[in-house]
Every structure is written in structure tokens, then in C-alpha cells.
Amino acid sequence: MSQVVRTLDLPRRVEWGAGALARVADAVVALGATHAFVVSDQAVAQAGHLERLLADLPAAVHATVYDRVEPEPTVAVIERVAEALRAADGADVLVSLGGGSVMDTAKNAAVLALNGGALSDYEDGADPARPISRLLPHIAVPTTAGTGSEATAWAVFVDPTRRLKNAVFDPRLVPAVALLDPEVTVSVPPGVTAGTGMDALTHAMEAFVSRLANPATDALALQAVELVALHLRRAVTEGADLEARAGMLLASFLAGAAFSNSSCGLVHTLSEALGGFYRLPHGVTNGVLLAPVMEFNAPSCAARYARLGAALTGAPGADAAAAVRSLGADIGLPRSLAELGVPAGDLPALAAAAFEWANDAGNPRDVTLEQVHGLLERALDPGKDRA
Numbered sequence: 256m257s258q259v260v261r262t263l264d265l266p267r268r269v270e271w272g273a274g275a276l277a278r279v280a281d282a283v284v285a286l287g288a289t290h291a292f293v294v295s296d297q298a299v300a301q302a303g304h305l306e307r308l309l310a311d312l313p314a315a316v317h318a319t320v321y322d323r324v325e326p327e328p329t330v331a332v333i334e335r336v337a338e339a340l341r342a343a344d345g346a347d348v349l350v351s352l353g354g355g356s357v358m359d360t361a362k363n364a365a366v367l368a369l370n371g372g373a374l375s376d377y378e379d380g381a382d383p384a385r386p387i388s389r390l391l392p393h394i395a396v397p398t399t400a401g402t403g404s405e406a407t408a409w410a411v412f413v414d415p416t417r418r419l420k421n422a423v424f425d426p427r428l429v430p431a432v433a434l435l436d437p438e439v440t441v442s443v444p445p446g447v448t449a450g451t452g453m454d455a456l457t458h459a460m461e462a463f464v465s466r467l468a469n470p471a472t473d474a475l476a477l478q479a480v481e482l483v484a485l486h487l488r489r490a491v492t493e494g495a496d497l498e499a500r501a502g503m504l505l506a507s508f509l510a511g512a513a514f515s516n517s518s519c520g521l522v523h524t525l526s527e528a529l530g531g532f533y534r535l536p537h538g539v540t541n542g543v544l545l546a547p548v549m550e551f552n553a554p555s556c557a558a559r560y561a562r563l564g565a566a567l568t569g570a571p572g573a574d575a576a577a578a579v580r581s582l583g584a585d586i587g588l589p590r591s592l593a594e595l596g597v598p599a600g601d602l603p604a605l606a607a608a609a610f611e612w613a614n615d616a617g618n619p620r621d622v623t624l625e626q627v628h629g630l631l632e633r634a635l636d637p638g639k640d641r642a
């Protein structure tokens with residue numbers, strides 16, 4: 256047994272099941288907080304979930320609300336939220352109610368509001384990294400099932416001036432409490448359910464083959480893959496099915512915990528390069544890239560993919576990449592970057608942007624610039640190599 260000390264950073268409390276949203280009030284009180292800074296977005300507010308959350312808070316708890324987070328939040332959006340948090344004098348707990356954009360914005364706004372400086376001072380790879388000295392306890396309530404941000408130490412942002420998607424990483428960014436309520440995800444439309452679900456599957460699969468994987472993250476990742484296999488198709492076709500929605504929320508949480516404590520890989524590196532260039536849904540680009548990257552990685556981790564193929568299909572020896580393709584087709588995801596409008600002429604610049612990070616994460620196979628370009632070409636038009 257190796258003598259390396261390994262760590263799992265997880266929320267201190269996770270509650271899941273229909274009605275978990277109503278547990279926010281208890282969580283706020285248990286944290287000893289009296290002033291909640293609540294972050295959400297317009298879609299969640301219009302669905303009535305924000306109003307329910309606020310109505311449940313005890314009278315003694317003051318709430319300041321910022322409900323205008325935009326999808327794929329930019330540095331400018333995060334700075335606005337940080338300003339609102341600074342102005343909410345005395346806020347002592349962060350509550351996020353929304354998808355990955357909302358949860359990540361809440362985390363990044365707290366980093367800025369409590370520690371000063373600019374996001375680029377704290378981002379992954381910042382040199383020298385600025386320390387984060389203060390944060391607020393965070394109660395996260397995801398309204399989509401995929402990003403897993405309620406379980407992770409990551410907070411993603413988009414910097415349009417540098418055409419870059421990057422993230423802040425700090426174990427203290429793992430929310431204190433995650434509340435997984437399937438009732439708040441039933442109104443998510445099929446296309447978003449499919450894309451975010453594929454993001455969860457990608458987190459689990461990349462975590463499982465990561466060089467930083469360990470038996471504890473393997474357990475989280477494998478269970479997440481099995482839950483996706485059981486529930487994603489039904490969550491897409493029968494949005495009101497609470498069992499399917501609850502299964503996907505738990506899958507997303509477990510997959511988030513898996514990759515946050517090991518790593519993602521090349522699918523995310525490529526997806527983040529795409530996310531810096533275009534406003535494309537992250538889960539959808541992952542869905543297009545996942546099978547080609549698995550085929551590229553296969554020589555380095557064939558036995559691991561065999562276990563994932565079995566977890567995804569229930570059949571020992573099943574081809575994991577083929578199972579991912581058939582799942583993507585069943586839930587109506589695009590099959591190519593061309594379908595998403597990515598122009599072939601951008602591939603060299605995209606490959607260069609992705610290559611800068613391509614060997615930093617725990618991807619199981621090292622990659623050259625030419626190989627990154629080749630993978631993007633295959634994802635642009637997967638029919639081409641078969642012709």
C-alpha cells in the first residue's frame with residue numbers, strides 16, 4: 256500500500272429527495288447564520304422556486320437576493336454579484352439556487368467580495384496564486400443535474416477578453432451543504448436535461464480513468480455511471496418522473512465529488528477551449544467529444560473502460576465508447592461540432608488553446624498538439640473517418 260496521504264473534500268451534509276428545498280431554512284439555522292446572500296437566476300425565479308425558498312426562511316433570518324445570474328457567467332457578471340455581496344453588509348451565509356452557472360458565480364463572487372483583487376489572481380494556473388483567506392459557508396441547491404458544483408471545489412467562469420474559460424479551485428469552495436430536490440428539476444426542458452446529464456456522465460468517466468483516481472473516487476464515479484445509465488433516458492423523455500430526476504441529481508453529485516477529488520481529463524480541456532470561443536452548452540460539447548476522446552485514451556486504460564462499459568450497459572465486456580454514442584443518440588444530443596456551428600477554420604486556434612492545458616489535468620494518455628487537432632477534426636465531422 257502506498258504511503259501517500261489522500262484526501263476527500265466533501266460537503267459536510269447532503270440531503271436528497273423530494274422536498275429537500277425546504278431544508279434550506281434548517282441548514283441556515285444549523286450554520287448559525289442570520290443573513291443569507293441568495294444567488295439565483297431569472298428562469299429559476301420564474302419557476303417559483305426562489306419564492307418558495309425565501310418564504311421558508313425563518314423570520315429572524317434576513318435575506319439579500321441577487322437573481323440575475325446569466326448562463327456561462329463572465330467576469331463582468333461575477334464582479335456585479337461580488338459588488339452586491341459587499342453591499343449586503345453582514346451576510347454570513349451564501350445560498351445558491353440554480354444550475355452550474357449560479358453555483359459557480361456564487362462561489363467566485365464570494366472569493367472576490369471577501370478577498371479583493373481580480374478573478375485572474377485566483378484562477379487555476381495563476382502565477383503566483385493569490386491565497387483565498389476568507390469565504391462564507393455555502394448552501395447549494397442545484398436546479399439542473401450535471402455540473403455537480405454542489406460537490407466540487409471548482410468555480411468556472413468565462414473571460415471574453417482573453418477568449419478563455421477557466422476556474423478557481425480551492426477545497427474550501429466545496430459547499431458546506433448540498434440539497435438535492437428532484438421537484439426543482441422537473442421543469443428543466445429535455446435538451447438541457449440531456450446536455451447536463453452528459454456532463455455528469457463525463458465527470459464520472461473522466462474521474463474514473465484519471466491518473467489521480469483512487470479507490471474512493473472510483474466508488475463515487477462508478478455509482479454515478481450506473482445511476483446515469485438507469486435514469487438519464489427517462490429524465491429526458493419523462494421530465495416529471497421524480498425517481499429519474501432524483502437519480503440524476505444524485506449521479507451528478509457523486510460524479511462531481513469524484514472529479515473534484517481526482518480530476519477531469521481531455522474532454523473537459525477541449526470543451527473549455529470551445530467554451531472560451533463560443534457560447535455553447537458545456538454538457539453538449541462534452542457529449543460530442545466524450546466517445547472520440549475515450550477511443551484516443553483506450554490504449555492507456557482499456558481495463559478501466561471495460562469496467563465503465565459494464566457499468567453503463569450492465570453487460571460485461573461492452574464497448575464503453577459505443578455505449579456513450581448510443582446514449583447520446585437516444586437522448587437527442589448533436590453528434591458533431593459541425594452541427595453546433597463550429598467552423599473548420601477555427602480548429603488550429605482551438606487546438607492551440609486546448610493544448611496549453613491538455614497535459615496538466617489527469618488525463619490517462621499524454622497528448623501532442625497534432626493529436627489534439629486530430630481529435631477536434633474527428634469531433635467536427637465524425638462521419639469523415641468512416642467514409
Ligand SMILES: [Fe+2]
Binds near residue numbers: 457458523
Ligand atoms: Fe463538466
